[in-house]
Amino acid sequence: MAKAKSAFVCTECGSEFRKWQGQCTSCQEWNTLSEIRLSPARPGAGAATSERSGYAGALSREVVDLGGVDLSDVPRLSSTFDEFDRVLGGGLVPGSAVLLGGHPGAGKSTLLLQVACKLAQQRTVIYVTGEESLSQVAMRAHRLQLATQGLKMLAETSVEIILAVAERERPDVLIIDSIQTTHLEDIASAPGGVAQVRESAAALTRFAKQSHTVLLLVGHVTKDGALAGPKVLEHMIDASLLLEGDADSRFRTLRGQKNRFGAVNELGVFAMLEHGLKEVKNPSAIFLSRGEELSPGSLVMVVWEGTRPLLVEVQALLDDSPLGNPRRVAVGLDQNRLAMLLAVLHRHGGLFTGDQDVFLNVVGGVKVLETSADLAVLLAVVSSLQNRPLPKELVVFGEVGLSGEIRPVPSGQERIVEAAKHGFTRAIVPRGNAPRQSPPGLEVVAVDKLADALEAL
Structure with a gap:
């Protein structure tokens, strides 16, 4: 042997x-x-498998001109959730493999069960559960008051059996919950290991490509928040989505980390209610639920998430530090960038924070990944340092350079229009983003340097 x-x-x-x-x-x-x-690969095994499965000719072996490819044969399939479709780039693409990750309790199974029950009224959907029994899934569907007629369920972890059932049923959508519980008989390792996750995902993805089936995979995350399993799993799939949200928060954010069919870093917002996840049509209104009393260190900024602007509140708290090395804590922002911005504030703004503990928080659990929040962060820090509240009608965005200059950011006009829609009357923006004509009711203050922004306060 x-x-x-x-x-x-x-x-x-x-x-x-x-x-x-x-x-x-x-x-x-x-x-x-x-x-x-x-x-070891057996000679002719691939061709025999394709003929036995009925997939011969599913993948074209002829050289064709890219301009002559007919896109009308690949229509988008709506997931019945507009926020989910937004993150996917317009809907589910037949033959695509989508990986949905998140912490335990984030709502991955709940979201996919809601999508499956709604799609099953018009399409053939198979929901494969490897972590729960069929009665447990039925109890959750009953609690969420979902229409369960038409949804086909399968409690199985063997990839060979799953593929055999999928070949017989020919579903439009195949949901695997989760990829860490599946296994192949030929692989001599436990489910969830590197080999099992890699080969199981490869077999399921191959079936999805050849049969034009939408494949939705549920993936676990590690303690660091990254998707568990080998990194090569993200290279096999077409889209990688991450459902985020604290257990004590009612809001969940769905962010696209990789998407071959749409914009990356697109954000969808959901609210966890008694009857499951409900999409939030206007997330800016949710994140701007501020109190009536003005408090120092609170400021609204406009960030760009995927293809739309989003208004969120950033809070800063500065306090005298009893430590020789003051703490720098940033929730929802890059902590290293915070240290850099505090150095710029000292050098070009004349304000010293070396003896202060600095705490920053983005309200609503939103993670800001772009540099347009720099100016808002610094002005919130100044407000808390001097214990002077900022006006509620003020909105700020802009990137801050190491020499204290305020740099323009992409999609500045759209950010200003979004701020005007929500009733803000004053905006401090980079001069490169200043519009020729301000929206009605909004005063736009264009600044070039950090000193100009501090003076504009």
Whole structure:
């Protein structure tokens, strides 16, 4: 009997090595290599499998002109949730593989069960559960008051059986909850391991591509918030979505981390209610629910999420530090960028915060990943430092450079229009984003330097 070959795969970057080593030379991480078994390929196995499965001719082997490809044969399939469709780039694409990740309790299974029950009224949907029994899923659907007629359920973890059922039923949508529980009989490792997750996802994705089935995979996350399993899993799929939200918060944010069919970093907002997740049509109004009393350190900024502007509130709190090394805590913002902005404030604004503990928070659990929040963060810090509240009608955005200059940000006109729609009367923006004609009722103050913005307050 021939000896089974093996390889070692890094769970962080997906790099392969012939033998085990303590450090991955590609991403420089330690103790991340896991062994996978490599089964030898049988001659003609791929062709035999395609003919047996009825997929012969599903993938074209002819060279065609890209301009002559007919896109009318690939219509979008609505998920029945506008926010979900927005993050996907317009809806589900037949033959695509979508990975949905999130912390336990974030609402992954709830969201997909709602989507499956609504789609099952018009399409053929198979929901495969590997973590719960059929009675548990039925109890959740009953609690959410969902229409369960027409939804086909399967409690199975074997990929071979799942593919056999899918070939017989030919569903339009196939949901796997979750990919960490599935396994292949030929792989000699436990479910959830690197080899099982990689090969199971590859087999399911291959079926989706050849049969034009929408494949939705549920993935677990690690304690760091990253998707569990090998990094190569993200290279196999077409879209990677992350459902975020604290257990004590009623709001959930769905963010696209990878999308071959739409914009990356698109954001969808949901509210967790008694009857499941409900989409929030106007998230800016939710994040702007501020109190009547003015408080120092509170300011509204306009960030750009995917294809739309979003108004969120940033809060800053400064306090005398009893420590030799004052704390810098940022929730929803980059902590390293906060340290840089405080240095710019000292050098070009003349305000010293080296003896202060600085705490920053973005209201609503939103994570701001762009630099347009720089100016708003600094003005909120100044407001808390001097214990002077800022006007509620003020909105701010702009990037701050190391020399104290205020740089323009993309989509500045759309941000200003969004602020005017929500009743703001004054905006401090970079001069490069200043419009030729301000919207009615909104005073736009254009600034070039950080000193100009401090003077405009």
